[in-house]
Amino acid sequence: MAYLTTHPDVVPVISSRFGKGATDIDKYIELDGYTAVRKAIEMGPDAIIAEMKASNLRGRGGAGFPTGMKWSFVPKQSEKPKYILVNGDESEPATCKDRLIFEHDPHSIIEGVIIAGLAVGAKMGFIYLRGEYRYLLKIMEKAIEDAYAKGFLGKNIFGSGIEFEAVSHTGAGAYEVGEESALMESLEGKRGIPRIRPPFPAVVGLYGGPTVINNAETLATVPHIIRMGGADYAKIGTERNGGTRLFCLSGHLEKPGVYELPMGYNLKKMIYDVGGGIPGGRKLKAVVPGGSSTPVLLPEEIDIGMDFDQVGKAGSMLGSGGVVVLDETVCMVEFALRTMKFYQHESCGWCIPCREGTDWLKKSLTRVHEGGGVDKDIDNIRYLAENMLGRTFCPLGDAAAMPTIAFVKKFREEFEDHLDGKGCPYKHSLEHEAVLA
């Protein structure tokens, strides 16, 4: 059971129905559910997209692309059927937010998918959940079944004469599949290998048809925007960063948890006030602000607003909203190694810079951490990582390289302290055999 944590600064939009039994369709309707989609049917495609643009909603999967703009790229006329694809393959380390939406408010995702379908003229939507989320798949399947029974999905939704079908789908364990083009491959029953772009999914996507791919949180937000109006939603956040977002606080905090906070909320406050600060009065060492792919920030860099632009200006990324707090007891080389071990494991092997790069980086980081490293290893790690950037079909290569470059740049001395047989100065119980397995 996943749950939302409360704090006085929480602004409940996406989470407004959490814990209220909204998995039940009648309860969901009682809580203003399926009113937005009725409104959207009246509005028509252009007005829906205009509202989405006004909301300044940016993709909650990590890239932060404006949702309204993404929808507007879908051609109005298409010979092939158009599709909506919900990315619920939530796998970025430090991210556990979509889980809450699927668990507490599955109908908001269905409603969001239908509205997206109305906006771009798609008649079918797929809701892809990661394989590990089996209990959520059951909740989603039930929600879809109930929506069909009410006539909210099917050949004639809400008696409007419009057709919309929805299907839930399970993955079977693969981080790479969270990347949009690999996600489509996986849904087509293949290995999750990325496609080269262009053409972009909005033009040639799933089964060759124009496809909108949005993160689950993004689509769950859509009905709220349609109901409250784009301008009002935009007001909650900061400039060009509308609304709220589910932030997942983890690591060395007194009160880790998932909190819904306005975009632009101060990171320092998020750690020390919302998250309750660091246990045992220990000192802050570093913060990973948006999932494991995002470059690490130093304590002096965290007095920033958590929106895509401000975190970008600070040299990192807002990413998926997973904030990892590291206290002074953490060995940054070990942390970098564990991060790389993940990317090495998850690289699909399609592009050589990623497949070979992550493997060599894992080996080099292991050597440094174990004390077998020499000075040149540190430069080599950075050089290798820098040469992976932008040289792969999908961003997994970048996701592995970017944090590594930041770890070396910002904690070089700590890497040096490991060299020449000295080994890790932090007495940790990390079992290398497990890491190397």
Add this chain to the structure above:
Amino acid sequence: MATEITIFSPELAARFDKLVTLYPVRRSALVPMLLYAQDEVGYISDAVIAEVARRVGVLENDVISVLSYYSMLRTKPIGKFNVQVCTNICCMLRGGNELFEHCKRRLGIGHKGTTPDGVFSLEEVECIGACSWAPAVQVNYDFHENLTPESMDKVLDDYREKAGK
């Protein structure tokens, strides 16, 4: 299809018959079918590969290619309860490695090992999406969160009791 011999239960066979009709192409049902078949059979055996290939309408080699990509799909039997310990960054910071070591000692097996009585398998896994409630473990599909070695013992004891051993 109905007249052919199946290794699946009637419920699962019916589920597959429906699943392949939900998508514009039958092949889209492949990954979920493999996972559901694994849930019932325990692993993806050669017989499962053959039947899934036949039902979806692809070559057995296509099935093998796909199943080798996904980390949850396995081609060998494992214990009744698969204890999957996350040691990714957020769990690591809150004792995930120690928890994994504890499970190894307690169960007397290593990564991807199975206890001789067939009750438990153990696996070190990547992020399972429980970062704010770390350290976390998934046993089959059930999440166990905010664990300590002591509460982990209780979890294992409960499963052992369920297994009746």
